[in-house]
Amino acid sequence: MGLSGLDIFKKLPKTNCGECKFPTCLAFAMKLAAGQAMLEDCPYVSDEVKAELAEASAPPIRGISVGTGDEAFKTGEELVLFRHEKTFFNPTVFAVLVSDDMADDKIEELVKQANECEHERVGVILKVKAIAVKAVAGDAGKFKAAVEKVKSLTPKPLILMTEDAALMAAGLEAAGDVNPLLYAATEANADAMGALAKEKGVPLVVKASDLEKLAELSDKLTGMGLKDLVLDPSPRTPKETFVDLVALRRAALKDKVKAFGYPTITFPCEETDDEMFETVLAGLYTAKYGGIVVLSHAAQDRMYPLLVEALNIYTDPQRPMQVDSKWYEIGDPGEDSPVLVTTNFSLTYFIVSGEVEGSKIPSWLGIVDCDGQSVLTAWAAGKFVPEVIAKFVKTSGIEDKVKHRKIIIPGYVAQISGELEEELPGWEVVIGTREAADLPAFLRQFSTG
Amino acid sequence: MSFSLPTESAKGRVREIELGIGDKKVKVGGENVLPFHLWEGEMPNRPIIAAEVYDEVIDEWPAALTQALEGVINDPVAWAKKAQDEWGVDAIALMLRSTDPKATDASADSAAETVAKVEAAVSIPVIVYGTEDLEKDAEVLKTVATKAEGKNLLMGPAKEDNHKTIGAAAIGYKQSVAAMTPIDVNLAKQLNILLTNLGMEADKLIIDPTTGALGYGLEYTYSVMERLKIAGLFQDDSMTQMPLMGNVGFQAWKTKEAKSSAEDYPEWGDPVKRGIIWETLTGVALMMAGADILILRHPESMRLVKKLIEALSA
Numbered sequence: 001m002g003l004s005g006l007d008i009f010k011k012l013p014k015t016n017c018g019e020c021k022f023p024t025c026l027a028f029a030m031k032l033a034a035g036q037a038m039l040e041d042c043p044y045v046s047d048e049v050k051a052e053l054a055e056a057s058a059p060p061i062r063g064i065s066v067g068t069g070d071e072a073f074k075t076g077e078e079l080v081l082f083r084h085e086k087t088f089f090n091p092t093v094f095a096v097l098v099s100d101d102m103a104d105d106k107i108e109e110l111v112k113q114a115n116e117c118e119h120e121r122v123g124v125i126l127k128v129k130a131i132a133v134k135a136v137a138g139d140a141g142k143f144k145a146a147v148e149k150v151k152s153l154t155p156k157p158l159i160l161m162t163e164d165a166a167l168m169a170a171g172l173e174a175a176g177d178v179n180p181l182l183y184a185a186t187e188a189n190a191d192a193m194g195a196l197a198k199e200k201g202v203p204l205v206v207k208a209s210d211l212e213k214l215a216e217l218s219d220k221l222t223g224m225g226l227k228d229l230v231l232d233p234s235p236r237t238p239k240e241t242f243v244d245l246v247a248l249r250r251a252a253l254k255d256k257v258k259a260f261g262y263p264t265i266t267f268p269c270e271e272t273d274d275e276m277f278e279t280v281l282a283g284l285y286t287a288k289y290g291g292i293v294v295l296s297h298a299a300q301d302r303m304y305p306l307l308v309e310a311l312n313i314y315t316d317p318q319r320p321m322q323v324d325s326k327w328y329e330i331g332d333p334g335e336d337s338p339v340l341v342t343t344n345f346s347l348t349y350f351i352v353s354g355e356v357e358g359s360k361i362p363s364w365l366g367i368v369d370c371d372g373q374s375v376l377t378a379w380a381a382g383k384f385v386p387e388v389i390a391k392f393v394k395t396s397g398i399e400d401k402v403k404h405r406k407i408i409i410p411g412y413v414a415q416i417s418g419e420l421e422e423e424l425p426g427w428e429v430v431i432g433t434r435e436a437a438d439l440p441a442f443l444r445q446f447s448t449g
Numbered sequence: 450m451s452f453s454l455p456t457e458s459a460k461g462r463v464r465e466i467e468l469g470i471g472d473k474k475v476k477v478g479g480e481n482v483l484p485f486h487l488w489e490g491e492m493p494n495r496p497i498i499a500a501e502v503y504d505e506v507i508d509e510w511p512a513a514l515t516q517a518l519e520g521v522i523n524d525p526v527a528w529a530k531k532a533q534d535e536w537g538v539d540a541i542a543l544m545l546r547s548t549d550p551k552a553t554d555a556s557a558d559s560a561a562e563t564v565a566k567v568e569a570a571v572s573i574p575v576i577v578y579g580t581e582d583l584e585k586d587a588e589v590l591k592t593v594a595t596k597a598e599g600k601n602l603l604m605g606p607a608k609e610d611n612h613k614t615i616g617a618a619a620i621g622y623k624q625s626v627a628a629m630t631p632i633d634v635n636l637a638k639q640l641n642i643l644l645t646n647l648g649m650e651a652d653k654l655i656i657d658p659t660t661g662a663l664g665y666g667l668e669y670t671y672s673v674m675e676r677l678k679i680a681g682l683f684q685d686d687s688m689t690q691m692p693l694m695g696n697v698g699f700q701a702w703k704t705k706e707a708k709s710s711a712e713d714y715p716e717w718g719d720p721v722k723r724g725i726i727w728e729t730l731t732g733v734a735l736m737m738a739g740a741d742i743l744i745l746r747h748p749e750s751m752r753l754v755k756k757l758i759e760a761l762s763a
Contacts, residue, residue: 082679084672119716121664212452238760243454243488250455257452276722276729280753281760283730287671287737301718305663305706305726309734312668347666354665354705437703441551 003056005030011053013044061252061261063090064203064228064291066130066181067157073129075230075291076263081249084317090263091314092286094306095130095159095294097269100146101137107146111153113298119307122321122346126307128156128298132183133171135162140170147174159183159265159294163207165192172200181205181292183265184232190217194224203228205265209235211247218259229262230291236271238281245289263291279306286310320372321346327398328353331362336448338363339398340408340432341389343370343378351436359440364402368392375410386416390423404448408432456489461685463678463741464652465493466692468540468625469574470601475539477655477741478692483678484737485761495758496736497539499576500532501698501746504563505547505555511708513721517748525563526570533571536751540603542576542744543567544699548589549580557592564593568600576603576627576744578696587614594618603627606657609640616647627694629657632669634676638688645688654691655742662700662707663731670695671738678739695735698746701728725749733757 009029020041022028031037032053039045039053063077073093080086096114098107114128131150135143143162150158151174158180160171168182184207185193197204206221206229208214214233221229233244245264251257268281279302282293286309295303315321322344330353331337342352344367356363368389370378378384393399393407405427409417411434420429433442458481465479477497482490504525510518521528529541543564547555568575577593579586590604591614605627607615612628619626628644630636637656645651656677661670674693681690701707707727711720728750732743736754745751 082672082675083668084676116716211454215452237763238757239485239763242485242761246486247454250457251452255455274756276725276749276753277756279726280729280733280757283733284737284757287734299718299722300716301720301723302726304717305723305730308664308706309667309730312663313671313734315668317668317672347661347669350665354703357705438551 003033003053005033007056008032008053011045011049012042015044017044019043059261060256061249061263062228064181064230064263066159066179066203068177068179069155071129071155071157072179073157078249078263078289079253081253083313087316087318088314090291091310092290093129093292094282094298094303094310095132095292096128096298097132097134097267097294097296098146098150099134099136100139100142102146104149107149108153110297111150113300114156115154117298117300117303117307119304121308121311122323124311126304126311128303130157130159130181130292132159132161132294135160135164135167135171138164138167140167143167143171144174147171151175151178157181159205159292163189163193165189165196168193169196172196172202179203181230183207185217185221187213187217190220191224194221194226198224198226203230205230205232206262207232207234211244215257215259218262222259230265231260231262232265232267236267238271238284241266241271241281242284242288245285249289264289265292265294266290267294269294269296276302278302282306283309287313322369322372323349323367325367325369325392327396327401328365328367329362330356330365331360333362333364333401335401335403337361337402338408338443338446338448339366339402339404339406340364341366341368341392342410343368343373343375343384345370345372345374345378348374352439355436355439356443359443361440361443363443364398366392366396366398375412379413379416384413386420386423389416389420393424393427402448406430406448408446410434454488457683458489459682459685461682461687461690463681463692464690466625466652466655468576468601468603470599473572473574474601475574480741481682483682484739487762494741495762496741496743498751498754499540499542499742499744500529500536500538500748500751501542501544501744502528502532502567503544503546504560505553507546507552510702511710511720511724513724514702514747516721526566529567529571529575532748533573536748537755538573538751540574540576540742541567541571542578544578544580545589545593546580548582548585550582550585554585557589560589561592561596564602565596568597568602574601574603576605576742578605578627581606581608581629583608583611587611590615591618594622594624597624598622601625603655605629605655607640607644609636609643612640612644613647616644616649619653620648625653625655627655627657628691629659632659632661632666632673634673634680634689637673637677638686641688641691651687651691655694656689656691657694657696660696660700660731660735662697662704663727663734664706665700665704667731667734671734674735674738674740692741693739694742694744695732695740696744697732697735698728698744698750701731702746725753729753 184205606629
C-alpha cells in the first residue's frame, strides 16, 4: 500500500511493449497502483523488483488464513481505524475453547453448540468459525486425544494451545494436515515454537506480556522466516486489552510498524467469570479491532447477537446490504392473507418484516430488487416504480398463491398507486403506512375481502 | 526496539452539559478523546446510563422485561425510584407513551403532571421523551416545560419540523433539548444551528442521531456517532460538539430477536439472556462509537454496561 503509480513506473522496463495489455508502462503502473492489474502481467520485470513491489504493496495488516477448504477463515487485511473511512474486511472470528482436562461429554457438548450455531442473515452465513483446544493436563497423550476428539466432531479450523513445543508437536500430529493456528510463541519458547510452525507451514500466535516485548518477538519470528503471525498482547484485563488493540491497529496503519502488521487474538473467556459480561467484552472487541475472539461457550442466546454485531460492524458502508428478491412468507400466510411490497434494502426488509411479524397477521411480503436502496431513494432513482413492481408481481407467482387482488404499497410512494393499477390490471393498489411501525395497526384493520 | 503508545491529541472537546439542577445535577460530555482513550486525553465524565420509564406500557413486552419490572411497570414513580435506588442509574428517561395520538392520546396536562411527580420523586435528572409525533410532542413538551419551569429537564425529541416550539419552550422555561435527526452528520449539525439561531445556548443541547438496534441499522448509527465525535474532537467543529445520546432500550426491545419467545425461535437460545444481550450489545457498540448518554430498559443491561464502563476506567 501507499506506492503511487509513478513510484511503480520507475521500476518498470519503460519499453511500452504492450504485452501487459496496457498501451504504456505508465498506464500499467497506474492500474497497478489502483489494484486493477497484476504485476505478473509484465513478463520483463525482474524478480528483484517483483519482490520489492510486492513488499511495498502488501497490506499493512497481513491476512492470515486458518484451516482448510470451505471451513477455512481469514482474519486481518484491515486498512482503516474507522469503518466509515472505507470498510472493515474480515469479520471478527469467534472461537470456542475446550481443554484436554474436560470430560468427553463436556467437549462434545461445547463442540455441538459451536456446530449448531449457524444462522443465515441477509444471505450471509453467520457461524462460529474455530475451536481452540488447550493443553492443560501437560500430557501429550491427553492433548492428542482431545485434538482427535474435536477433529472427529467438527470440520472447523483448530487453534492448538500450549506453550510447550513438544506438546504442540504432539497436538499438531494429531491434528494432521489441517492448517491449525498454533498458540503460542513466547519469549521462552520462540526458537522451538517458531521452528515448528515454520516446518509445518502453519500460522503462529505471538504472545508477550507487553507491546514492546511483542514487537521484539514478532521481529524475531519474522527474522526466522515466519510470515503468518497473529498477535496476543495478553494483558487479560479489559482496559489493557482495549488499549493494546487500539495501539496495535494504529501502529500498524499509521506508523507502519511492521512487527504489528498482523491480526489479533483476544480471550474474553479469561478476563471474567461473569458469563454475560464475557459476551459484553466480546462485543467490545468486535467493534474495536479484535481479529479472533475466544469464548468459553457458543450458547445461541449470546453467540447469535455477537455474530450479528460482527456482521453489522463489518458491513461495507458504501454497499447497502441486500436481501433476495422474492415473496417472504411471514407467519403462515394463505390465499386470503395480505400482500405487501417493498424494496430489497436489508434494513427496510428487516424493519418491515419485523413489524408484520409483530402484528401476528400472516402476510406475503414481496421484496422487489432495487439494488439495495430504501423506498424513497429507490423510487427517486427509478428502481421502485410501477413497471418494475408490476413485473415482479406478474412473474413471481403470487397470483397463484392468493385469491384476492389487493396489493399494499409503502405510504411514501402513494403517488404511484394510479400508474401501478394501470400496469397491474385486476389488482387494487392500497396505500399502506409511511412508517413500518404503524403497520401492525394498519394490518389489523385491513381486509382482503 | 522501544515502543510507545501512539497518541493523538484532539483540538476540540465535547461540550460539558449539565442535566437537572442543584443537588440533582449530573454532567455529561466534556471529553477531549475518543471513548475511553484515557491514555491520550481526559474523559471528565463517564458515559451515563438513563433508565427508561414509561408512563404507560401498552405494547406486549416479553417476559424478560415484565419479570424484571414486576410491581412497577404500571407506576412510573415507583419505577423511577427503583431505577435510582436499586439499579443505580444516573438519570431517568421518562417516555410519555400515553400521549401517542395513535393510541391513548392522553392530554399534555396529564403528561406534565406525571413528569412533575417523577421529577419530584427522584434525586437524579430526568429526560422526557415524546412519541415522535411532531405536533403532539410540541404541544406536550411545551406544557411540560412550563409546569417544570427551571428544572433543566432534557426534553425531546426536537425535530426540524417542531424544533421552534420545543426550543422556544426550553429557552423560556430553562430546560435542555435533545435534537433528533435521521442518521446524518450534516442534518444533526443543521438542527443544532437552527436551535442556536433560535436563541438556545449550545450548552443546552444533546444530539440524538437516531438509534438503529443491533441487526436493524446499528452500523449506521455507529458510524454517524463516530463521525460526529471525530468532527467535534479533531476538526473542532462546534456544532458537532454536543454530547451524543443513544435511545437504545426502545429500539432494541422492538426487534423480534429481543422479544420473541423460545417457542417461536428455539434455535436462538434462552429468550431472557438473548433479549438482554441484544440490548446490551447495541449499547456497548454505541458507547464505543461515542455515545455519552445511553437509555436502557432492562436492569441487567444497565448492570453490564456499567460494569464495562468501570472496567474500561479502572
